[in-house]
Amino acid sequence: MIVEDRAINASLSLKNPKPLTKENASALQIWGKVPLRGHVNISGAKNSALAIMAGTLLCGEDCRIRNLPNLVDIARMSQVLSALGVKLNRQNNTLDIDSSHIGHSKAPYELVSQLRASFFVIGPLLARLGSARVPLPGGCAIGARPVALHVRGLQAMGADVRIEHGIVHADVKGREGRLKGANIYLDYPSVGATETLMMAATLAQGETIIDNAAQEPEVVDLANFCRAMGAKIRGAGTNTITIVGVPRLHSTDYAIIPDRIEAGTFLIAGAITQSEISLSPVLPDHLTPVIAKLGEVGVRVVVEAPNRLRVIPGALKATDIKTLPYPGFPTDMQAQFMALLTLSEGNSVITETVFENRLRHVAELSRMGADIRVKGQNAIVRGVPFLSGAPVMATDLRASAALVLAGLAAEGMTIVKGLHHLDRGYEDLETKLQNLGAKLERVQLQEDSEEDDPKQTANPVLS
Ligand code: EPZ
Numbered sequence: 001m002i003v004e005d006r007a008i009n010a011s012l013s014l015k016n017p018k019p020l021t022k023e024n025a026s027a028l029q030i031w032g033k034v035p036l037r038g039h040v041n042i043s044g045a046k047n048s049a050l051a052i053m054a055g056t057l058l059c060g061e062d063c064r065i066r067n068l069p070n071l072v073d074i075a076r077m078s079q080v081l082s083a084l085g086v087k088l089n090r091q092n093n094t095l096d097i098d099s100s101h102i103g104h105s106k107a108p109y110e111l112v113s114q115l116r117a118s119f120f121v122i123g124p125l126l127a128r129l130g131s132a133r134v135p136l137p138g139g140c141a142i143g144a145r146p147v148a149l150h151v152r153g154l155q156a157m158g159a160d161v162r163i164e165h166g167i168v169h170a171d172v173k174g175r176e177g178r179l180k181g182a183n184i185y186l187d188y189p190s191v192g193a194t195e196t197l198m199m200a201a202t203l204a205q206g207e208t209i210i211d212n213a214a215q216e217p218e219v220v221d222l223a224n225f226c227r228a229m230g231a232k233i234r235g236a237g238t239n240t241i242t243i244v245g246v247p248r249l250h251s252t253d254y255a256i257i258p259d260r261i262e263a264g265t266f267l268i269a270g271a272i273t274q275s276e277i278s279l280s281p282v283l284p285d286h287l288t289p290v291i292a293k294l295g296e297v298g299v300r301v302v303v304e305a306p307n308r309l310r311v312i313p314g315a316l317k318a319t320d321i322k323t324l325p326y327p328g329f330p331t332d333m334q335a336q337f338m339a340l341l342t343l344s345e346g347n348s349v350i351t352e353t354v355f356e357n358r359l360r361h362v363a364e365l366s367r368m369g370a371d372i373r374v375k376g377q378n379a380i381v382r383g384v385p386f387l388s389g390a391p392v393m394a395t396d397l398r399a400s401a402a403l404v405l406a407g408l409a410a411e412g413m414t415i416v417k418g419l420h421h422l423d424r425g426y427e428d429l430e431t432k433l434q435n436l437g438a439k440l441e442r443v444q445l446q447e448d449s450e451e452d453d454p455k456q457t458a459n460p461v462l463s
Pocket of ligand 1: 117150190355397
């Protein structure tokens with residue numbers, strides 16, 4: 001028996017996110033086939049916010065970060081920073097961060113193990129304090145997620161890096177205790193490695209060039225934040241970034257860009273429910289590959305104003321998707337787009353090239369009547385006339401969003417479990433959808449309902 005759950009929201013308070021237990025496990029109950037209408041506000045970008053919060057460690061003064069989304073991941077990064085001695089004061093979507101008195105350079109295992117992105121503190125700690133002790137983040141639901149590119153780059157900048165008992169020990173060699181500029185070629189344009197090395201290089205002696213760098217908008221946002229603190233960075237957003245180190249950085253007041261992945265998710269919410277909705281603030285350029293693919297499917301996206309988009313639905317046609325580093329099609333939109341293609345006329349091939357284990361939502365979409373076959377990194381999606389509501393289990397952040405989208409389009413009721421994944425990366429998704437007219441609610445799960453996925457009851461690693 002499922003009961004109403006106002007208590008759940010309270011228990012998921014974002015100040016100190018509770019480890020997931022059966023007691024606070026919740027699910028989303030969705031009645032499908034309800035058209036959406038109106039406008040939705042897009043929150044600040046999770047993946048910018050996490051890197052920028054780590055970046056405040058570079059500066060010995062206090063910084064103000066605006067447009068910060070209210071997410072479990074942000075709360076976890078706040079816990080990591082506060083464990084390092086950083087003072088944080090949050091008012092709604094504004095966070096004052098004072099890292100003038102960071103006590104030590106050791107990030108606690110129990111926190112880092114819950115949030116991969118907290119590994120990004122290694123660059124700023126090493127550059128500012130000359131040493132860092134950060135647990136290896138380990139793999140997650142979507143892949144092994146190694147950090148060799150981060151480590152190799154720091155070694156090229158003169159750091160002595162060794163891994164002992166699962167902890168990365170990094171120390172700057174030499175008496176000056178400063179990293180040295182270096183020419184670094186990345187074997188893969190890793191977002192995290194580019195961000196770690198770019199941050200470390202801001203306080204290094206001399207010039208650093210990062211070749212084959214990641215070009216994601218979140219990398220550019222981090223570079224702009226560092227420049228606002230006085231860093232000398234050129235070429236962010238291209239595959240070659242040049243950083244000339246400076247002795248110290250100063251405080252700043254910075255607003256984070258809108259979340260292009262949340263925006264992309266809402267574009268698909270409109271398309272999959274055949275609804276015309278608008279969304280802002282967004283930076284349309286950040287969504288070029290997503291908008292282009294929606295066009296191929298038969299969905300028009302109109303730029304109504306510099307930072308406002310309107311989605312105009314249409315009869316859905318099949319198309320092929322291949323995920324790639326930016327400006328290619330984002331892997332963080334792959335699952336949501338797959339949900340859309342399950343209802344598109346014809347056969348689509350989706351190729352996931354960025355993460356080796358990011359097709360786990362296929363089984364859950366198939367539960368809802370989708371026709372998808374997986375061959376290696378390819379998923380062949382044969383469009384079906386309709387999906388039917390079913391109880392499904394989210395396996396990671398973007399998979400959870402895809403299941404919610406499929407539930408909005410399905411006949412009958414869908415119950416999406418494993419919402420701790422969703423809460424990591426979507427601010428108030430159900431309220432935003434309810435305001436667009438969707439019929440859904442968060443409910444508390446009874447004891448047994450999580451049995452079919454024991455992993456869900458353990459304390460999951462948040463990627
Ligand atoms: C960032 O992860 C994002 N996370 C991910 O978003 C996103 O999917 C990913 O970039 C790609 O766009 C944050 O920004 C917090 P990568 P990151 O290093 O930095 C391999 C979401 O849904 N690799 O670019 O960890 C790696 O295994 C999340 O919001 C190495 O081999 O991604 C992967 O296959 C999920 N060695 C590929 O590169 C390394 O040292 C891309 O990883 C580093 C990475």
